[in-house]
Amino acid sequence: MLANGPARFGLVTRALHWSIAALILVQLPLGLRLSGLEPGLANLWLYGLHKSLGMTVFALMAIRLVWHVYSPPPAPLGGGWQALAARLVHWTIYALMFAIPLSGWVASSATGIDTVLFDRITLPAIAPVSEAWESAAFAFHDIATKLFMGLLALHIGAALKREMDGDGTLTRMIRG
Template sequence: MYFNTRDSYGLIARILHWLIFFLVAGMLIGGFSLSYLPSNGLKSFVISIHKSIGFTILLLMIARLLWRLYSPPPRDLGDSLVLNYAAHVLHIVLYILLFLQPLVGILMSQTYGYPVSVFGIFELPQIIWKSPLLANFFSKVHTVIAVLLTVSISIHAAAALKHHYIDRNRILIRMLKG
């Protein structure tokens, strides 16, 4: 039930997959909306929530990677070797982007000179010095990764829907219901 089997995803992998999906979708929508907010108390509050959830995503991604190593995913179901391979590459890309994005966010905040507090419970240690030049660089990288994430997630989700509605195989179902 909790573990992945040869044919399906277990409860832990499914909860992590969909929880991270909802959080990341919210972060992308919230993040891109930030520029439309006037600089006031509300914007500072939204950024502090953004930073806290972003750090939470990093922790969840570490848990997810460890779980994947402990309980390997099920066998491929797609008919095409090339597309199966492409799907694996895209999964690796998604992992890389979701590790990089929170790290770059933390580096950006700290180089801007702002601390990163996680839900007001604790503050992350300073891992880099204040530098407006570097902050500007990390800010650009944060935007580029956000765009790459949006594109990769869209391709990944479109492929999942194609498997379900066109190929009519169990790929989406085994990630939804196991």
């Protein structure tokens, strides 16, 4: 079934979740590698790939939010403080999956270098060319990404623990 049900995740939600997860598993090490590189002609394509994949995550998250309005996800299993913590972590992860690509776009715009997706689509600049904007946006991008990695580790750890406890949370996201 494509849509979510009261107790199960539909195919669309699961496909979006795992597609975004796969992209992020590429983005995080790529971004970490890029942070240690001096930009040059030999590695410029890596920056383009990072921007392209980041904006793809942004677009898929927008689709995911619209989909969740149309087909709300099932309520989390369990209750109490753990359900509240799970909701808080989920919403923070969602916010960061928008904020991180946007801050990268702002930072790129502030450098004066175009944000070109997949060597085809040039996004408009969303910030003035400015060292101050560039510095602030890259700092935010870095801090937000580190927070995201911590929350992602917490999210994965909690999903694995709950699965080992036998509550079926992870199974619901894999099989529906």
